[in-house]
Amino acid sequence: MRIHLKRNRLWTRCLVLLMAIVITACGSGGGAGGDSANGSGAGLETGSSDSADEPVTLTLLIDNQTAMSGIEAVVKEIEKRFNIVTQFELRPGGSEGDNIVKTRLATGEMTDILFYNSGALFKALNPKEYFVDLTDEPFAENIDDSFKEVVSVDGRLYGIPASTASAGGWLYNKKIYEELGLSVPETWDQLIDNLKQVEAAGKIAVAGSFGDTWTSQIVLLADYYNVHSELPEFAEQFTNNKAKFADTSLALRGFEKIAEVYQPSFVNEDIAVATYEDALRMLAEGQVAHYPMLTSALPTLEETFPDRIDDIGYFGQPGDDPNNHGLTLWMPAGFYLNKESEHIKAGLKWMEFFASEEGMSIFMENMTPDGPVMIKGMELPDQVYGAVKEMMPYIQGGKASPALEFLSPLKGPNLEQITVEIGLGMLTPEEGAARYDLDVENHARQLGLEGW
Amino acid sequence: MSKNVKSVYSYTLLIPAAIVYVTFFIVPTVFSFFFSLTRWTLIEWEFIGLENFIRFLKEPQLFIGFKNTLIFTVVTCVLKVIFGVMLAVLLTMNIKTKHFLRSVIFFPTLISFVAVGITFKVLMHPTSGWINQMLGLLGISGPNWLGSPRIAIYSVALVDVWKGVGFATVILIAGIMSIPKHYYEALEIDGGNRWNAFWHITLPLTRPAINIILTLSMIYGMRTFDLVWTMTGGGPGFSSDVIASIIYKQYQAGFYGLSTAGNVLLFLAVMLIVFPFYKFLTRKEVSV
Numbered sequence: 001m002r003i004h005l006k007r008n009r010l011w012t013r014c015l016v017l018l019m020a021i022v023i024t025a026c027g028s029g030g031g032a033g034g035d036s037a038n039g040s041g042a043g044l045e046t047g048s049s050d051s052a053d054e055p056v057t058l059t060l061l062i063d064n065q066t067a068m069s070g071i072e073a074v075v076k077e078i079e080k081r082f083n084i085v086t087q088f089e090l091r092p093g094g095s096e097g098d099n100i101v102k103t104r105l106a107t108g109e110m111t112d113i114l115f116y117n118s119g120a121l122f123k124a125l126n127p128k129e130y131f132v133d134l135t136d137e138p139f140a141e142n143i144d145d146s147f148k149e150v151v152s153v154d155g156r157l158y159g160i161p162a163s164t165a166s167a168g169g170w171l172y173n174k175k176i177y178e179e180l181g182l183s184v185p186e187t188w189d190q191l192i193d194n195l196k197q198v199e200a201a202g203k204i205a206v207a208g209s210f211g212d213t214w215t216s217q218i219v220l221l222a223d224y225y226n227v228h229s230e231l232p233e234f235a236e237q238f239t240n241n242k243a244k245f246a247d248t249s250l251a252l253r254g255f256e257k258i259a260e261v262y263q264p265s266f267v268n269e270d271i272a273v274a275t276y277e278d279a280l281r282m283l284a285e286g287q288v289a290h291y292p293m294l295t296s297a298l299p300t301l302e303e304t305f306p307d308r309i310d311d312i313g314y315f316g317q318p319g320d321d322p323n324n325h326g327l328t329l330w331m332p333a334g335f336y337l338n339k340e341s342e343h344i345k346a347g348l349k350w351m352e353f354f355a356s357e358e359g360m361s362i363f364m365e366n367m368t369p370d371g372p373v374m375i376k377g378m379e380l381p382d383q384v385y386g387a388v389k390e391m392m393p394y395i396q397g398g399k400a401s402p403a404l405e406f407l408s409p410l411k412g413p414n415l416e417q418i419t420v421e422i423g424l425g426m427l428t429p430e431e432g433a434a435r436y437d438l439d440v441e442n443h444a445r446q447l448g449l450e451g452w
Numbered sequence: 453m454s455k456n457v458k459s460v461y462s463y464t465l466l467i468p469a470a471i472v473y474v475t476f477f478i479v480p481t482v483f484s485f486f487f488s489l490t491r492w493t494l495i496e497w498e499f500i501g502l503e504n505f506i507r508f509l510k511e512p513q514l515f516i517g518f519k520n521t522l523i524f525t526v527v528t529c530v531l532k533v534i535f536g537v538m539l540a541v542l543l544t545m546n547i548k549t550k551h552f553l554r555s556v557i558f559f560p561t562l563i564s565f566v567a568v569g570i571t572f573k574v575l576m577h578p579t580s581g582w583i584n585q586m587l588g589l590l591g592i593s594g595p596n597w598l599g600s601p602r603i604a605i606y607s608v609a610l611v612d613v614w615k616g617v618g619f620a621t622v623i624l625i626a627g628i629m630s631i632p633k634h635y636y637e638a639l640e641i642d643g644g645n646r647w648n649a650f651w652h653i654t655l656p657l658t659r660p661a662i663n664i665i666l667t668l669s670m671i672y673g674m675r676t677f678d679l680v681w682t683m684t685g686g687g688p689g690f691s692s693d694v695i696a697s698i699i700y701k702q703y704q705a706g707f708y709g710l711s712t713a714g715n716v717l718l719f720l721a722v723m724l725i726v727f728p729f730y731k732f733l734t735r736k737e738v739s740v
Contacts, residue, residue, distance in 0.1 A: 270578050273596070273598060413702075426601055438512065
């Protein structure tokens with residue numbers, strides 16, 4: 001009996017305490033509200049300093065895998081001209097970094113400017129909520145329309161190009177091609193034939209780097225030109241739940257190509273654990289003949305192997321028609337301006353300069369471009385990588401299409417694991433495609449898209 | 453404990469701990485139960501009933517995740533106890549360097565999981581890793597520890613045993629040291645040998661310690677994540693995914709409601725397995 005009484009008292013005490021906590025928590029919440037009212041006063045002050053010559057500091061969140069020399073040069077120029085200092089904050093890349101970006105946006109801790117992917121990943125951020133609408137800014141007109149598309153939601157523009165575009169396809173070692181008398185393949189069968197000849201010559205035909213799982217998707221993603229040129233409506237149907245990879249034979253082909261390319265006889269022995277850097281090294285040193293990759297690997301290659309960069313060539317992933325050999329384009333990442341920033345005026349000035357012809361030329365002077373420029377009317381400088389020169393005829397001939405992730409907001413998060421399993425022969429291409437369709441369904445449901 | 457023993461301290465003394473426990477454990481737990489029923493973007497949520505749970509259970513890799521979690525748990529539990537008992541018996545014997553050896557055995561426990569994971573990832577590289585190079589010197593061609601889908605999860609489990617066995621050993625040493633000496637004296641008078649001493653005295657009387665290790669490593673094993681993530685990332689493909697890494701990948705993809713539902717399920721599964729398991733173990737305990 002006595003014990004019971006005590007228990008009851010304990011519970012009442014706990015309850016009273018809990019209520020006390022809740023009440024004080026509310027109280028401090030109110031206090032914070034008061035603070036933010038003060039904060040907006042401070043905002044007014046800084047607003048006036050934007051127009052004057054007093055220095056403004058903008059913070060910029062960027063991942064730690066992007067080559068920075070071009071951005072840094074432009075930023076220096078901005079500091080000289082407008083007295084706007086840019087402070088970089090680094091974050092990890094890949095999905096680890098996506099996490100940080102999403103969390104910081106949701107908690108209101110985002111920097112003034114954000115550097116982030118364009119396309120599906122950008123659209124998944126709910127841009128309307130967080131970024132300044134740039135549609136009516138005068139500099140919006142300078143930006144190439146194909147790029148505008150991948151940083152717009154509901155017809156409103158939110159970003160400027162942070163770099164030049166790049167292409168997905170096949171990097172190859174020209175010396176090996178010369179040695180074996182091979183020529184650039186125009187069809188898929190010719191490519192497989194080339195792989196066999198390299199194998200017969202006792203070299204590794206294809207570098208696989210599944211230790212960095214994202215690299216395993218390139219063969220599928222870079223095949224999208226071949227889908228797009230025959231089936232331009234696929235992206236839209238895919239987004240609306242009307243087309244699937246598993247039952248669209250053209251799209252399924254991409255999964256099949258993974259299985260055909262990463263055969264044990266073609267690839268390096270340590271494919272399951274080799275990294276992106278390992279593969280680039282093998283390609284530059286002439287141990288392997290091909291590496292399916294994005295041309296954005298070229299600046300990294302140049303940095304690590306400056307004297308071998310001219311040995312590296314590029315061709316788009318071929319389809320079945322030799323007269324329709326095209327490439328798949330990757331749009332550059334974008335810069336986005338935080339709606340909650342206290343320096344929106346300075347931020348806009350910053351963006352205006354970056355997206356101008358002047359800004360882009362400073363960028364390209366300091367970083368050799370790896371693909372076409374996204375500012376209207378600008379050409380590539382004479383000084384470009386040999387591989388990029390090989391890329392331009394496709395674009396000039398109109399044989400280029402953006403990758404699927406720039407045409408649809410949907411990209412299943414498990415694609416890279418699925419492509420690894422296909423590459424290692426753990427899944428058949430058909431199983432993999434079906435599984436990816438399921439993964440995409442998950443993504444669509446989470447986005448709350450209609451028709452799913 | 454009998455009911456008429458008066459508690460020594462007033463319940464008021466529990467309040468500081470209770471506040472911490474309620475705000476940092478109970479409240480978030482209740483929240484997560486709620487958000488597991490929503491489509492959640494961290495700012496906005498929309499109530500969607502049990503859909504997250506249905507989606508989570510439909511994940512094709514979930515079966516692999518459960519299987520691997522089970523393999524990992526069983527392998528680490530069993531090996532930690534076996535090696536732990538062996539080492540503890542050794543280190544309670546009269547050997548000169550026993551204090552030094554005890555610290556050495558305990559050191560891996562002090563290193564962070566991420567550091568251990570990254571180090572072993574390098575050591576276990578199929579061609580340039582030290583482990584396979586050593587084996588190569590002995591004329592054995594070592595397996596592709598982390599790159600082979602069939603053995604990756606076992607490789608990770610072995611590393612976990614290496615890291616965790618020190619902790620198990622320390623608990624077991626404490627258990628063995630608390631056994632009164634006169635049991636052994638009695639056995640000696642009865643003419644028992646060392647094996648008898650181990651089998652009939654040491655082992656039964658360290659049961660409580662063994663049970664603690666089994667329970668702890670079981671709970672740890674079921675929600676294991678750090679080592680798997682740093683060493684294989686759940687790969688190659690999905691072959692070494694455990695439940696926690698599946699949940700983490702969903703969280704990374706921004707599927708917050710879905711991953712919370714996964715966590716709720718994991719929480720329930722751990723409770724459902726560990727409680728009866730612990731009850732079962734403690735029933736057979738012998739008190740000293």
